[in-house]
Amino acid sequence: MSLIELIGVKKLYSMGESEVKALNGVDLSIQQGEFLSIVGPSGSGKSTLLNMIGCIDTPTSGKVLLEGKDISSLGDRELTRTRLRKIGFVFQQFYLLPTLTTLENVELPMKEARVPHAQRRARAEELLSHVSLSNRAGHYPNQLSGGEQQRVAIARALANRPHLILADEPTGEVDSQTTDRIVSLLRDLHSEQGITVIIVTHDLKIADSTDRLVSLNDGRIESDVSHVRTDRGPEPVQSLVEHHKDGPEMITGKDGGGPDMVTGRDENETNRGQD
Amino acid sequence: MHHFGFHKFGRTLMTLVAVAISAAMMLSMLSIAEGFREQSMSTIQDSHRDILVQAPGWTGLSDAHALAEELESAPEVAFASPVLVTDTNMMLTLTIHKTNTFKLAVGAGIIPSKEKEFEGEDRKTVIINNFAIEYIDDFQELEDPFADGGIPTRELMINRIFAEANDIQKGDMLGVNGVNFTVSGIFRTSFSQDGSSGVFEDILADTAFIGLHLSELQDLVGLRERDAATFIALTMDESVRSSKTIEDHANALREKYSYFYISSKADRLRDAEERTSLANVFYLAIGSVAVVIGILFLACIMIMSVYERINQIGMMRAIGISRRTIFLQTLEESTILVSLGALLGLPFGYFASEFLGNFIGANIGVSFDLTSFTPQIVVYTMLLIVGLGVLVSLYPAWKACRMDIIKSLRHVG
Numbered sequence: 001m002s003l004i005e006l007i008g009v010k011k012l013y014s015m016g017e018s019e020v021k022a023l024n025g026v027d028l029s030i031q032q033g034e035f036l037s038i039v040g041p042s043g044s045g046k047s048t049l050l051n052m053i054g055c056i057d058t059p060t061s062g063k064v065l066l067e068g069k070d071i072s073s074l075g076d077r078e079l080t081r082t083r084l085r086k087i088g089f090v091f092q093q094f095y096l097l098p099t100l101t102t103l104e105n106v107e108l109p110m111k112e113a114r115v116p117h118a119q120r121r122a123r124a125e126e127l128l129s130h131v132s133l134s135n136r137a138g139h140y141p142n143q144l145s146g147g148e149q150q151r152v153a154i155a156r157a158l159a160n161r162p163h164l165i166l167a168d169e170p171t172g173e174v175d176s177q178t179t180d181r182i183v184s185l186l187r188d189l190h191s192e193q194g195i196t197v198i199i200v201t202h203d204l205k206i207a208d209s210t211d212r213l214v215s216l217n218d219g220r221i222e223s224d225v226s227h228v229r230t231d232r233g234p235e236p237v238q239s240l241v242e243h244h245k246d247g248p249e250m251i252t253g254k255d256g257g258g259p260d261m262v263t264g265r266d267e268n269e270t271n272r273g274q275d
Numbered sequence: 276m277h278h279f280g281f282h283k284f285g286r287t288l289m290t291l292v293a294v295a296i297s298a299a300m301m302l303s304m305l306s307i308a309e310g311f312r313e314q315s316m317s318t319i320q321d322s323h324r325d326i327l328v329q330a331p332g333w334t335g336l337s338d339a340h341a342l343a344e345e346l347e348s349a350p351e352v353a354f355a356s357p358v359l360v361t362d363t364n365m366m367l368t369l370t371i372h373k374t375n376t377f378k379l380a381v382g383a384g385i386i387p388s389k390e391k392e393f394e395g396e397d398r399k400t401v402i403i404n405n406f407a408i409e410y411i412d413d414f415q416e417l418e419d420p421f422a423d424g425g426i427p428t429r430e431l432m433i434n435r436i437f438a439e440a441n442d443i444q445k446g447d448m449l450g451v452n453g454v455n456f457t458v459s460g461i462f463r464t465s466f467s468q469d470g471s472s473g474v475f476e477d478i479l480a481d482t483a484f485i486g487l488h489l490s491e492l493q494d495l496v497g498l499r500e501r502d503a504a505t506f507i508a509l510t511m512d513e514s515v516r517s518s519k520t521i522e523d524h525a526n527a528l529r530e531k532y533s534y535f536y537i538s539s540k541a542d543r544l545r546d547a548e549e550r551t552s553l554a555n556v557f558y559l560a561i562g563s564v565a566v567v568i569g570i571l572f573l574a575c576i577m578i579m580s581v582y583e584r585i586n587q588i589g590m591m592r593a594i595g596i597s598r599r600t601i602f603l604q605t606l607e608e609s610t611i612l613v614s615l616g617a618l619l620g621l622p623f624g625y626f627a628s629e630f631l632g633n634f635i636g637a638n639i640g641v642s643f644d645l646t647s648f649t650p651q652i653v654v655y656t657m658l659l660i661v662g663l664g665v666l667v668s669l670y671p672a673w674k675a676c677r678m679d680i681i682k683s684l685r686h687v688g
Contacts, residue, residue: 056593056680076598084595091684095590112596156594 001068003196004030004053009062011048022048024219035190037199037207040216046200047168054087054166055079084113088157092169094149096141102152103137109159127155131185147178154185167199183209290576294616295623297569301656302624303631304562310646312551319543324508325521329536339504340422346509351524353512356389357504359492369483370450371441380483384492388417412460422490430459432486440480452495566660574667577609581675588675589683598676605672613664617657
């Protein structure tokens with residue numbers, strides 16, 4: 001069973017009298033333990049797709065299945081509980097609470113999950129250590145750099161041991177050096193703990209470092225490309241990146257760097273919504 | 276628990292101050308209302324006048340001496356004292372020979388010996404119409420000789436304020452309705468404060484408030500033949516004196532003298548309570564305006580605080596914080612704010628009530644304490660302000676917890 005499965009998902013928004021199709025028939029299947037990026041131009045539906053996967057939005061039509069359960073059938077309370085227990089969010093603007101210390105920010109989701117104080121404190125300390133911020137536990141967000149704040153946000157996302165981390169432009173507000181560190185942190189989480197990580201990004205370098213790249217345009221999946229990793233490590237699919245630089249419409253799995261490096265998924269299987 | 280707004284120190288302080296001022300205003304208004312109430316009640320409560328027998332009008336009772344004796348003959352009654360109180364309409368005029376000026380006068384006719392028996396030798400205080408009169412000097416003749424065909428004493432007591440304002444001393448001669456009287460002494464009332472120049476002082480400085488023997492006052496206003504009195508006051512015998520016996524005797528008198536208005540101490544306390552509750556509404560209204568302003572300030576701050584933190588609320592909802600938690604958190608924040616503000620207002624309220632009490636006291640010229648800062652007032656004010664604070668915070672709390680997650684996250688402040 002897939003961790004996440006989107007079947008013919010459409011999302012329409014009303015803008016006055018006109019309707020905007022944010023997602024226009026998306027089919028996507030994500031397995032447990034994938035490290036995936038979603039790319040596409042502004043307005044292509046990336047964030048809407050992430051919101052669907054993250055149970056903070058429901059489709060106008062179609063189905064979003066999380067561990068086989070249709071999220072449209074869940075009420076607000078169940079959706080909230082699902083987000084709390086199974087999903088970790090990392091936002092572009094970090095969204096740490098300014099009145100809480102770093103440690104307290106990490107504790108926040110555990111507090112909601114009613115984890116006993118000593119237990120959640122120990123877990124928060126462990127997570128801060130994991131993101132190399134133990135020495136910043138008592139600091140407030142405004143005393144941290146952007147990169148540090150994002151690492152705290154990642155620690156917070158991991159608090160309740162989620163199955164899935166959703167990162168919406170996680171490096172949008174940090175410099176390139178910090179970007180590398182954050183991406184490497186996310187990759188470590190994926191490889192060490194087997195957590196499914198989905199990153200929405202504009203940064204092709206980041207997209208290239210993931211194992212699978214889903215490209216969206218006009219609310220449809222334009223391409224869905226998996227990298228085949230070799231012993232040489234996560235070698236970038238340079239040709240794919242080059243294509244993407246020319247415009248997302250150029251990206252297709254078939255245009256990748258060869259079957260040994262890039263596997264174009266069966267379009268009929270994964271991009272049913274495009275038709 | 277995380278609180279959205281507390282990191283805005285200046286705003287939090289402003290809110291605390293606004294709520295504190297509201298609480299202080301409410302406390303001081305209530306303490307003044309309570310002070311008046313207590314004063315009014317204690318004057319009645321402390322009085323030895325257990326039952327009053329009255330008839331309609333100021334001089335409604337006839338044959339006052341005989342009626343007083345009849346009432347006093349009951350074994351449970353210790354004393355019965357007739358009192359005549361005239362008003363300005365009765366045109367009691369007073370001539371100050373020294374300055375050859377004329378003033379209006381209000382007279383109280385009493386039998387001094389009876390009043391002494393009433394209030395005790397050492398008390399020197401007479402309560403007339405809930406008005407305390409404290410004698411500095413005394414009548415030379417304590418009985419009422421003129422009533423039995425004796426010789427009139429032609430002595431009168433005069434209010435200190437009037438005496439001082441008009442340079443009248445003990446032993447001076449004054450004309451009352453053309454008859455000469457000697458000032459045998461001075462009395463003061465609870466509506467006179469040393470060194471003040473309040474409104475009561477002004478009134479009492481211009482209108483003579485005089486005390487005379489009952490029969491001599493009756494004579495001056497042409498009511499002697501009828502032996503008129505305003506009321507007859509009864510004091511129960513100490514051996515049987517209790518609320519129940521007072522009430523029982525009042526009921527017995529009501530049956531016997533159905534044409535009189537009989538009021539027990541409890542009746543007068545009730546009347547006073549009604550009178551003061553009307554005044555309380557006035558004070559409460561002033562206090563309420565302040566409370567409403569303070570609470571509206573709090574509500575605005577809470578709404579502003581919620582809208583400023585749309586992103587944070589959106590994030591909290593996204594990471595799985597429930598609506599209930601956000602609702603309670605917002606409510607908790609306002610409850611803490613309003614409670615702290617109200618607590619902060621307590622000392623301010625105390626000092627404000629003292630200040631207002633002294634200010635009003637000095638302006639109207641009363642010697643009694645105008646304010647009463649009781650625990651009940653404090654509890655009432657705290658409950659009112661915190662209750663209202665929580666009530667008005669329901670809306671921002673509800674708004675916070677019902678926010679759309681996606682719109683909240685996308686919001687650009």
